[in-house]
Amino acid sequence: MTVPTETTARTTILVVEDEDPIRRFLRTTLDARGYRVTEAATLAAARIAVTARPPELMLLDLGLPDGAGLGLLREVRGWSRLPIVVLSARGQEDSKVQALDAGADDYLTKPFGVPELLARLRAALRRGASKAADEAPTIVVAAADGHGLRLDLQSRRCQKVSPGGAVDVALTPTEYRLLVELARHRGKVLTHTQLLRAVWGPRHDGDVAYLRVYLGQLRQKLEPVPARPRWLLTEPGTGYRFEAGPDPGRGD
Ligand code: CA
Secondary structure: OOOOOOOOOOOEEEEEOOOHHHHHHHHHHHHHOOOEEEEEOOHHHHHHHHHHOOOOEEEEEOEEOOEEHHHHHHHHHOOOOOOEEEEEEOOOHHHHHHHHHOOOOEEEEEOOOHHHHHHHHHHHHHHHHOHHHHHOOEEEEEOOOOOEEEEEOOOOEEEEEEOOEEEEEOOOHHHHHHHHHHHHOOOOEEEHHHHHHHHOOHHHOOOHHHHHHHHHHHHHHHOOOOOOOOOEEEEOOOEEEEOOOOOOOOOO
16 A cells, blocks of 8 residues: 655745754754745744734744743634644643643654654644534544444444454444544644543543543544554653554545
8 A cells, every 4th residue: 555645845844942052953853754834033033923923833843032932823713724834842842731721632752753843834734724523524534454434424434444444333422422533633643632622522621531441432433453552642741642544534
């Protein structure tokens, strides 16, 4: 199975970072991969850059000299679904979670390596380019080894796919809502708060135990090896991610 090469030429990434060495490293790295890089070292410059000519993706440092990146993130989310990947320092777990709750697509914890940086950017850009797929009636995940999932949003039918064929899986209404919420944002980290609000409503922000129970049930029903999940991944201390897999289908 071949994975199509992604075209990255001319894709503009706005790098908002006040530390010169990190900004230079990002520019050099992304430039070498064919991305067009624009830069901002302050919140004020970033606000101008993102509104004057919106990039395809914004890499946003949370700690900037003239204010918090979180404020800009909320502003931009007010008018754009542009993919935003947040750069957070080690130990800033709270701000990372706040950023995801405010609508960031993903985060990178400094220091990060080039492969992780590129993989997270590719995933965020893919989602940005295929937002229409969010509304596609069928969500398909297919791995190269023949395992996968098929989720039909119109008939509410869920199938577990294995090399031997596809079998229908009966899900409870809550399991189904949780799976759809994760699958619609596949590849993206959803925080505990986001998932609890989406599935159980705003009064259940603190009921993280619900999530553990229901994620456990979904893994038992859907994962080839429930103890080593491939689709329903835990982001420790943060939330959960529905992994897109190496070769995501696009539905019909
Ligand atoms: Ca900083």
